[in-house]
Amino acid sequence: MYAIETRDLTKFYGKARGIRQVSLTVERGECFGFIGPNGAGKSTTIRTLLGLIRPSGGTAEVLGLEIGRDREKILARVGYLPSEAVFWPGMRVREVLELSAGLRRRDCRKEADRLCERLRLDPSRRVDQLSFGSRKKAAIVCALQHEPELLILDEPTGGLDPLMQREFFAILRERNRDGATVFLSSHILSEVQHHCSRAAILREGRVIACGSVEDLARTSARRVSFRGRAGVEALGGVRDLRVSEEGADFLYSGGVRELLAVLAAGDIRDLSISEPDLEEIFLHYYQEGGERT
Amino acid sequence: MTIVRHELRRGRAALAVWTLSIGGLLAVCVFLFPEIKGEMDAVGNVFASMGSFTAAFGMDRLDFGAFLGFYAVECGNVLGLGGALFAALLGGNALSKEERDGTAEFLLTHPVSRARVATEKLAAVLAQIAAMSLVILGLALLSAWAIGEEIPWRVLLLMHLAYFLLQVELAGICFGISAFLRRGGTGTGLGLAALLYVLNLIANMTGQVEFLKYITPFGYCEGADIVANGVLNAGRVAMGMVFAVVGVAAAYVRYCGKDIR
The missing domain is CATH 3.30.70 (Alpha-Beta Plaits)
Incomplete structure (x- = not known):
């Protein structure tokens, strides 16, 4: 059973292209890169996998569960980091983390505290007073605090300074070692090359190359x-x-x-x-x- | 209940402002009654001779010099319009605000079904309407007691019940509309509330469009009818609740199947 398996996954927004016949498989426990420039369809693929949008065609399974039909079961086992984290203004980081844990019906305080400490995030700060990078850190804690089996990360390092990027990838490696699957979407090739074993390249909504990162780099x-x-x-x-x-x-x-x-x-x-x-x-x-x- | 708690926390400032504004204004009107009552001989003729304007607010069928008649007109204008605007605002923004503000992605990437999100948001809207109605009723009773008027319990409670139902209906309809919108919930809700209020004024002014009273929820809130009959018009209330249920059902169907961008 794959962590992610899509077959001819297609999404059109009216007549506009989202993704076309995206077929890929992500093995359990691997760190998989998903590369493409802005507008290539990376976020559309992710949003389809998470049930935010409905596919126009094709099928997909996440952790052996069918997207759409098993949406809640999938989301209970997935941690998602959006490219741009938006929270309710006026809330404090601690309240956002508690809301996230509450929606999962889990007590994640211990892990949340640990992650905040590692990422140097002050949970007493108001989210509307945070920089873009600190908002990203809050989103990272939300995505990781319930210790998910699959991490879906959309442009995860945007806004993080180099030191924090290093700490973030150290956390990812630990989670990956403990068995979590990482699906890393990025337009930064080096990020994928350094941290992923396999990758797919997306262009204009289609997968144009998929394989081991070594192979992809060798031919580049x-x-x-x-x-x-x-x-x-x-x-x-x-x-x-x-x-x-x-x-x-x-x-x-x-x-x-x-x-x-x-x-x-x-x-x-x-x-x-x-x-x-x-x-x-x-x-x-x-x-x-x-x-x- | 996590989403209900979250919604109530997010909406507590607006709820307090609207409740205290409407309740406070209603109390001020009640406190003005003893003075107006003393001048009613002179003022009464003025109010009774404004033609369509008099009919529009039901003053042709109410004794403005009696507490109940005065309260029915003032209550209709302050609680009726104010409550309707607040309910429309709550309902119209309930689902659309998450997409407008970009927080829908956060909410809907947690293991919560869309139906549960809609249910908890609706529960939060109804809880806020109920809380506002109860506080305003309390303020109205307190101010009536303070000026020494005998409280006409049955009719006064019926009037407040009618306005509570009006708010539920408007919130239900606007809740349905908000599922179809990505932005503009506030304007749409407020516009609809104002339109329905005006439709009732038109229906009061001319008997030829009496059917409008079955369309606008203000039709079953008409103070003159409640004072005269001592009951709410069951047909109009039932029609209003059907509109509310249709609105809520449309919200569920649309929200559970829509793409969140």
Whole structure:
């Protein structure tokens, strides 16, 4: 039994596209990345899984339970972190956490206190006086305090400073070690690469690639920029080449040795090889022949 | 009960303001009665000779110089309109405010069925209406006792019961409407309450549109009818409760199946 299994899951908002025939499986206990730019359909997929919206087609099961029909049973075992946490103004963090626990009919005070301490969140603060990052922390505690079997996280690190991001992912790793499944939706590729074992890439509502993060990264191109001169035009796997008087900049998906040989033979004063942004990754997948699941 | 408690906590300031405003205004009117009673010989003719305006507020059939007649007119205007606006506000925002304010996602990603959310929200609306009605009744009785008037228990309680039912009906209808809205619950509710109030004034002014009294809940709250008959018009009340039930049923059907964005 999978933690999440979707088959041809489709959602249209009237005539507007939400997601089209999304099929993916998330194993129990794994940390699964769900990558795509804004508007790709990540949140639509998540909202469908959580029963906030009804699918236009296809089916999905969460923890072996059918979405829609078993909505409450699913939500009792899931912790959800929205991309933008909104609470009722005037409430204190402690009251929000108690409301969340009350709706679950659970006493989560001990775990809530522990999480607040780790995330340095003052539960006596009013939520409308919190920064975006602190509101995110409150939402993280709400999502984790009942120790769910499945964590569905939508852009979880937005607003968190680097130290808090590190602490947050440390908590996630602990939960994952204890058996929880993590479904991490993000447009930050490195986040998924560092923390997930498998991932799916979503573009314009469709899954265009799904597999182990290692495989996805291996096939992905690199953005190469250098100052100076080198005969990179002759290299295979060069795309989007921009040459100026200062140097050159291009997307490279060929072999590393060939690249280094050409660069070494040239006159290079400065070199940068970095991950391309997500749009470039998508370009890469499309130019390689489209979908790969 | 978690959602009921949450709703009551969220709404306590508004409830206190509306209750004290309506109750306070009603009490002020009652305290003015002894003075008006003394001047009634001169004022009575003025009130009786305003044509359609007199009929619109039922003053053609009520003795404005007697406490009951005075109370029926004042109660109709202050408690009737004020209570209707508050009930429409509560009902009209009950479900739509979560989507408007972005809190629906928080609420509906917890293991609570949509039907339970709707039920607890409706219970909170009715509890607030009941609390307001009881406090206002208490204030009305206290102020009547304070000016030394003999309290006409049966008719006064019937009038307050009628206004309670009016608030329940309006809240029920607006509750239904709020399930279809993502924003604008306040304006829609207040607009509907004002429209129904005006429909009753029109029905009072001309007998040709008597049927309007079966459409507007103000029809069964008419002080002149309650004073004259000593009972509420069962047909109009039943019609009003049917509207309320239809509103609530529509809310359940829509809310349990709608997409939350």
